[in-house]
Amino acid sequence: MQSFTEENYLKIIYHLSQNNIGAIQTNAIAEKMQTKAASVTDMIKKLADKKLINYKKYQGVTLTPSGKSAAINIVRKHRLWEVFLVEKLNFKWDQVHDIAEDLEHIQSNELVEKLDEFLGFPKSDPHGDPIPDKNGQFDTIPFTKLNKLQTSEHGLVMGVSEHSSNFLKHLEKLGLTLGKRIVITDINDFDGSVELIVEQKKISVSREVAKHILIKV
Amino acid sequence: MQSFTEENYLKIIYHLSQNNIGAIQTNAIAEKMQTKAASVTDMIKKLADKKLINYKKYQGVTLTPSGKSAAINIVRKHRLWEVFLVEKLNFKWDQVHDIAEDLEHIQSNELVEKLDEFLGFPKSDPHGDPIPDKNGQFDTIPFTKLNKLQTSEHGLVMGVSEHSSNFLKHLEKLGLTLGKRIVITDINDFDGSVELIVEQKKISVSREVAKHILIKV
DNA sequence: TATTATTTTTAGATTTGTCTAAACATATAG
DNA sequence: CTATATGTTTAGACAAATCTAAAAATAATA
Numbered sequence: 001m002q003s004f005t006e007e008n009y010l011k012i013i014y015h016l017s018q019n020n021i022g023a024i025q026t027n028a029i030a031e032k033m034q035t036k037a038a039s040v041t042d043m044i045k046k047l048a049d050k051k052l053i054n055y056k057k058y059q060g061v062t063l064t065p066s067g068k069s070a071a072i073n074i075v076r077k078h079r080l081w082e083v084f085l086v087e088k089l090n091f092k093w094d095q096v097h098d099i100a101e102d103l104e105h106i107q108s109n110e111l112v113e114k115l116d117e118f119l120g121f122p123k124s125d126p127h128g129d130p131i132p133d134k135n136g137q138f139d140t141i142p143f144t145k146l147n148k149l150q151t152s153e154h155g156l157v158m159g160v161s162e163h164s165s166n167f168l169k170h171l172e173k174l175g176l177t178l179g180k181r182i183v184i185t186d187i188n189d190f191d192g193s194v195e196l197i198v199e200q201k202k203i204s205v206s207r208e209v210a211k212h213i214l215i216k217v
Numbered sequence: 218m219q220s221f222t223e224e225n226y227l228k229i230i231y232h233l234s235q236n237n238i239g240a241i242q243t244n245a246i247a248e249k250m251q252t253k254a255a256s257v258t259d260m261i262k263k264l265a266d267k268k269l270i271n272y273k274k275y276q277g278v279t280l281t282p283s284g285k286s287a288a289i290n291i292v293r294k295h296r297l298w299e300v301f302l303v304e305k306l307n308f309k310w311d312q313v314h315d316i317a318e319d320l321e322h323i324q325s326n327e328l329v330e331k332l333d334e335f336l337g338f339p340k341s342d343p344h345g346d347p348i349p350d351k352n353g354q355f356d357t358i359p360f361t362k363l364n365k366l367q368t369s370e371h372g373l374v375m376g377v378s379e380h381s382s383n384f385l386k387h388l389e390k391l392g393l394t395l396g397k398r399i400v401i402t403d404i405n406d407f408d409g410s411v412e413l414i415v416e417q418k419k420i421s422v423s424r425e426v427a428k429h430i431l432i433k434v
Numbered sequence: 435t436a437t438t439a440t441t442t443t444t445a446g447a448t449t450t451g452t453c454t455a456a457a458c459a460t461a462t463a464g
Numbered sequence: 465c466t467a468t469a470t471g472t473t474t475a476g477a478c479a480a481a482t483c484t485a486a487a488a489a490t491a492a493t494a
Contacts, residue, residue, distance in 0.1 A: 005481065026442055039482050041443055046480090058442060058489055089331040099325050106319045114306040222451065243472055256452050258473055263450090275459055275472060 014071035023060030094168035128159020143214035231288035240277030311385035345376020
């Protein structure tokens with residue numbers, strides 16, 4: 001069993017591995033953990049001793065199979081709790097991330113399995129992220145980021161890759177929520193902002209925002 | 218905001234204060250916390266610095282108003298989560314204590330209020346303990362301990378004052394669960410064990426067990 | 435390739451909660 | 465009202481997770 005902090009490191013290394021190929025650098029972890037590189041080096045050594053990550057000095061880290069499976073389990077719990085908070089307790093999708101950050105560390109396999117059952121074995125969380133099953137399996141549908149679409153292409157909003165309350169409230173205001181159908185009407189050459197139509201409404205989305213919106217074409 | 222450990226100390230001091238009059242002794246806390254008296258002294262000083270307890274060397278501790286209110290809030294969360302686990306996730310009443318020990322430390326007032334609402338504002342938990350409302354108010358119905366009843370008295374099983382899995386499984390086996398009507402048929406002079414009838418079945422309960430069963434006469 | 439610049443690691447200190455062993459205070463008994 | 469037993473506190477140490485500052489390794493650049 002890992003400590004609260006060890007679990008957070010594993011989770012962050014896992015997420016970084018999803019978006020980057022190769023070993024994960026100390027500084028990248030430090031930034032996500034909001035801590036200093038020296039602290040990361042200390043923790044990295046500890047996780048390597050426990051065979052949860054592969055580590056060679058100055059070469060960054062990768063998860064071992066057992067580290068990956070521990071990380072996926074945390075992600076599973078996080079996403080199941082988010083579903084609970086939104087579906088059962090009526091939280092908004094922009095309010096659940098921080099609470100789930102705490103709930104994900106509750107240790108009880110039986111709790112997770114019963115929660116999963118209670119929620120009807122959901123396949124994705126309120127932000128469109130897939131929920132691993134009890135064996136850590138889940139399918140990654142290869143979504144396209146909104147900023148990669150061309151003019152006149154259309155698709156469905158399937159997820160977001162940024163979970164901050166500010167970002168999600170912004171999408172809410174724009175009407176860009178999960179399941180919505182969109183059509184690209186124009187792309188601004190100068191700043192990369194995207195003009196599109198959602199529910200008969202013409203809106204504009206900055207490139208920075210578009211990067212975090214996942215579309216099924 | 219208190220740390221995980223500080224919260225556990227407050228909770229234990231609160232529970233001890235319910236069953237004992239006057240100040241709570243260092244050793245009593247040490248026993249419940251499964252730690253050493255020296256560690257308790259250290260923590261006591263810290264809680265006193267934060268004005269959560271009143272402390273005079275060698276004289277034991279009492280909760281201050283803010284310490285008591287913090288403790289009651291933890292108890293509230295613990296009991297609400299127990300209701301959730303039993304009513305919604307189908308846990309047995311003997312399986313929920315340890316999981317609720319973790320869940321009670323999740324920090325979010327909004328979560329607690331929404332959970333309370335989701336559960337329909339329950340007044341008591343699966344062991345018959347009263348659930349404080351959001352202002353810390355709750356009524357303590359003065360139950361009688363089973364070992365204090367006389368032969369031929371009857372009553373209803375309303376709660377238990379011991380939450381270990383072993384104890385609760387034992388009651389389950391005897392059919393002595395919440396709401397059951399009982400009649401005392403005999404009290405053994407020698408060992409204080411109690412003979413009684415539940416649901417037409419004649420059973421015997423040791424004095425030690427009887428002490429932890431709360432009856433409404 | 436030699437020289438910066440960047441990144442990572444080490445060394446040593448700090449904080450939180452714990453411990454053991456010894457000192458001190460209070461309670462109990464003769 | 466001493467002597468002993470019990471309970472509590474202090475002193476000093478330790479492990480976990482963090483930090484700053486300095487050293488070492490790697491990468492980038494002239």
